[in-house]
Amino acid sequence: MPPVRRLTRLGGPVLAALVVASVAAGCSSGSASIMVADPWARASSATAAAGAAYLKIENTGSAADALIGASSPAATTAEVHETVAMGSPAPDASGDGGMMGMQPIARLEIPAGGSVELKPGSYHIMLIGLKQDLKPGDTIEITLKFEKVGEIKVTATVRES
Amino acid sequence: MTDRTPGPGDRPSSGNYPGLHTPPTMAASPRPVAPTRLALLTALALGFAALAGIAIGTVAWLSLPTPVPPSSTAGGAIWPVSPTPEGLARDTAVRPAALAPSLRLADQEGRPFDLASLRGRPVLVFFGYTHCPDVCPTTLADVRDALKLIDGGVGVVFVTIDPARDDAAAMKRYVDYYQAGFFGLTGSDDEIRAAAGAWGVSYAKVETGSASGYAMAHTADAFLVDAEGRLRHKIWFGAGPEIIAARVNGLATEVIAAPSPASPPVATPTASTPAAPTPAPPSSGPSPSPATAVRVRLESTVVRAGPNRIVVTVSDPNNRELAKPDVAASFTFRSTDDPALAPVEVPGMFIWVVRGGKAAYVAEMTLPRPGGYDATITLDGPAGRVGSAGFTMVAREQSPTPAIGAPAPSVRTPIAADVGGNLQLLSSDVFPDPRFYEHSVDELLAAGRPFVFTIYSPAFCPTTACGPLLRYMKEIATEFSALTFVHAEPYVMRDLGGRIQPEYEGNGYAWASWSQAYGIPVEPYVFVVGADGRIVASFELIVGSDEIRAAIRTATGE
Numbered sequence: 273m274p275p276v277r278r279l280t281r282l283g284g285p286v287l288a289a290l291v292v293a294s295v296a297a298g299c300s301s302g303s304a305s306i307m308v309a310d311p312w313a314r315a316s317s318a319t320a321a322a323g324a325a326y327l328k329i330e331n332t333g334s335a336a337d338a339l340i341g342a343s344s345p346a347a348t349t350a351e352v353h354e355t356v357a358m359g360s361p362a363p364d365a366s367g368d369g370g371m372m373g374m375q376p377i378a379r380l381e382i383p384a385g386g387s388v389e390l391k392p393g394s395y396h397i398m399l400i401g402l403k404q405d406l407k408p409g410d411t412i413e414i415t416l417k418f419e420k421v422g423e424i425k426v427t428a429t430v431r432e433s
Numbered sequence: 434m435t436d437r438t439p440g441p442g443d444r445p446s447s448g449n450y451p452g453l454h455t456p457p458t459m460a461a462s463p464r465p466v467a468p469t470r471l472a473l474l475t476a477l478a479l480g481f482a483a484l485a486g487i488a489i490g491t492v493a494w495l496s497l498p499t500p501v502p503p504s505s506t507a508g509g510a511i512w513p514v515s516p517t518p519e520g521l522a523r524d525t526a527v528r529p530a531a532l533a534p535s536l537r538l539a540d541q542e543g544r545p546f547d548l549a550s551l552r553g554r555p556v557l558v559f560f561g562y563t564h565c566p567d568v569c570p571t572t573l574a575d576v577r578d579a580l581k582l583i584d585g586g587v588g589v590v591f592v593t594i595d596p597a598r599d600d601a602a603a604m605k606r607y608v609d610y611y612q613a614g615f616f617g618l619t620g621s622d623d624e625i626r627a628a629a630g631a632w633g634v635s636y637a638k639v640e641t642g643s644a645s646g647y648a649m650a651h652t653a654d655a656f657l658v659d660a661e662g663r664l665r666h667k668i669w670f671g672a673g674p675e676i677i678a679a680r681v682n683g684l685a686t687e688v689i690a691a692p693s694p695a696s697p698p699v700a701t702p703t704a705s706t707p708a709a710p711t712p713a714p715p716s717s718g719p720s721p722s723p724a725t726a727v728r729v730r731l732e733s734t735v736v737r738a739g740p741n742r743i744v745v746t747v748s749d750p751n752n753r754e755l756a757k758p759d760v761a762a763s764f765t766f767r768s769t770d771d772p773a774l775a776p777v778e779v780p781g782m783f784i785w786v787v788r789g790g791k792a793a794y795v796a797e798m799t800l801p802r803p804g805g806y807d808a809t810i811t812l813d814g815p816a817g818r819v820g821s822a823g824f825t826m827v828a829r830e831q832s833p834t835p836a837i838g839a840p841a842p843s844v845r846t847p848i849a850a851d852v853g854g855n856l857q858l859l860s861s862d863v864f865p866d867p868r869f870y871e872h873s874v875d876e877l878l879a880a881g882r883p884f885v886f887t888i889y890s891p892a893f894c895p896t897t898a899c900g901p902l903l904r905y906m907k908e909i910a911t912e913f914s915a916l917t918f919v920h921a922e923p924y925v926m927r928d929l930g931g932r933i934q935p936e937y938e939g940n941g942y943a944w945a946s947w948s949q950a951y952g953i954p955v956e957p958y959v960f961v962v963g964a965d966g967r968i969v970a971s972f973e974l975i976v977g978s979d980e981i982r983a984a985i986r987t988a989t990g991e
Binding site for chain 1: 563564565566568574575577578598606607610635636637639641642643644645648649650651652653670671674730752861862863891892893894901
């Protein structure tokens with residue numbers, strides 16, 4: 273089902289779009305209610321092989337939901353990826369000495385009452401085939417696809433870091 | 434020192450919940466929490482849940498201006514953690530400080546490049562590839578931002594580990610975008626392999642099925658070479674611009690790690706020690722990996738000399754996490770600072786993080802000294818050897834959290850009476866358990882009662898280790914009804930008209946006074962405290978229910 277509520281608003285010098293969607297799951301397990309906060313994309317040249325966007329997702333509902341895809345008019349393809357420590361020698365406390373790798377995430381669960389942050393060095397939306405330079409201050413649209421609440425469109429600000 | 438000494442965290446915590454002592458705006462709702470409170474609580478919670486769809490939208494509107502953090506000088510991201518004193522103090526020194534490995538490749542203009550030509554100024558060297566969307570841009574942006582905080586010139590050298598796709602033109606497009614003057618190096622397959630090997634950099638091609646083609650896994654540390662050409666620091670990925678700048682700015686004044694491996698980490702100043710001419714490889718170079726049918730990831734952030742509990746997660750080569758209770762693990766830890774020490778060997782314990790879903794292995798051991806350790810986990814299932822994998826870790830002399838056996842810091846934690854029984858103002862749990870908010874930590878210590886103290890934010894926990902911890906804690910509290918359980922949000926919370934959200938400090942959430950008193954660097958944390966007021970057990974990030982049960986039995990002398 274499409275989102276029941278959809279809100280966006282600009283806040284202050286940084287564009288702080290916050291979008292809310294909630295939907296009843298249709299069974300006794302409660303409902304998912306998804307909030308998306310502070311989407312941003314890293315400044316990048318269109319000639320770069322890939323860009324990245326980050327945001328925070330909060331599920332204030334009582335049923336789990338999951339991010340299952342993304343798209344953006346600014347890129348040919350958008351995929352949800354996770355940067356992970358992998359291989360050997362494996363990392364110490366925070367990746368020291370280990371390899372950092374990347375894997376596509378087909379389904380990123382947002383637990384009921386929980387939140388997941390897409391941030392540098394962790395989950396991110398990989399923008400493949402950029403159609404334009406991402407210049408600081410620009411905004412790009414990103415559509416997030418959730419299993420339960422459906423699609424949520426957010427406006428991400430381009431920043432250098 | 435057997436008694437608890439009042440610490441800075443002993444003060445009442447009124448300042449921590451700015452909205453806490455104003456009458457709750459939802460005061461019309463039933464607020465006394467009666468002894469037979471479960472039914473009432475459930476009714477409250479269900480009512481809350483029913484309203485959630487609407488109420489959350491309203492709160493979201495109200496809260497919009499607050500999440501914008503203060504702008505930082507380095508223009509950091511909105512959500513990342515700002516550098517903690519602990520991060521700044523983290524040991525990144527390379528021991529011994531020997532000449533850096535040579536680095537002779539071609540730069541982005543196709544000209545020959547030799548690292549030695551940059552002598553006379555510090556140089557930051559790191560490896561990556563241009564199809565990298567997250568890690569490499571983060572490092573390049575961090576380095577670029579660090580330069581603004583550094584006095585004097587610094588060479589910046591980015592070396593590709595993906596020469597098949599990264600020719601000189603690709604490197605030029607990539608590094609020039611960040612800052613003119615950065616070097617982007619490439620070479621033949623063999624040249625890159627040799628260079629990476631000399632620097633202790635591992636890399637591997639990973640077919641991910643992504644539309645962007647294959648990905649490269651690679652060592653993402655930044656290497657800091659001083660003006661004399663010595664490799665001085667290896668800075669972990671994600672350290673951020675402030676820490677990179679601090680290491681560069683500190684080169685001139687810090688004591689250079691002595692070349693004698695027998696020296697303790699804090700070497701006596703031998704200021705005139707010349708650069709050791711031995712062309713030693715980086716101290717934690719490419720250690721040959723054991724059979725790696727599995728991958729291991731160290732989840733714990735606190736490793737210390739002495740008694741330890743560390744948690745690792747294990748996955749297969751396709752990064753599917755291993756969650757099989759019938760696969761047994763054993764661990765070996767070898768000190769790299771004193772290889773003569775006998776290795777520590779312990780069995781691992783399987784724990785569920787999410788029952789039937791996510792799992793982890795716990796090792797409990799005593800590490801004989803601080804410093805580096807090479808660790809190995811070996812996994813055996815009913816059908817034989819599953820695999821083994823190595824990892825490295827650094828044991829600190831002291832940990833930021835109280836050690837096992839140390840007195841638990843006496844802090845005032847918020848209780849239901851502080852908020853007229855409106856538990857939604859104390860906890861971001863959708864179903865707060867009233868038993869967790871009846872007594873403050875300082876009260877329990879003063880009364881000599883054993884307790885379990887959970888510091889966790891179910892709604893705002895920022896790591897992937899967050900699970901249904903409080904749900905399990907409620908089950909445990911029911912089993913051990915004689916014991917007291919305390920839960921507190923880790924952050925300073927702000928009341929937004931009946932719902933709470935963390936306050937910001939710098940670029941992250943602001944730690945509450947009790948989190949600071951207990952020195953926790955991450956959440957969740959669970960402390961089990963005995964009747965004598967001393968820490969019986971502490972659990973970081975990933976906690977198994979049975980581990981908590983065992984610690985409780987110890988604390989209560991069962």
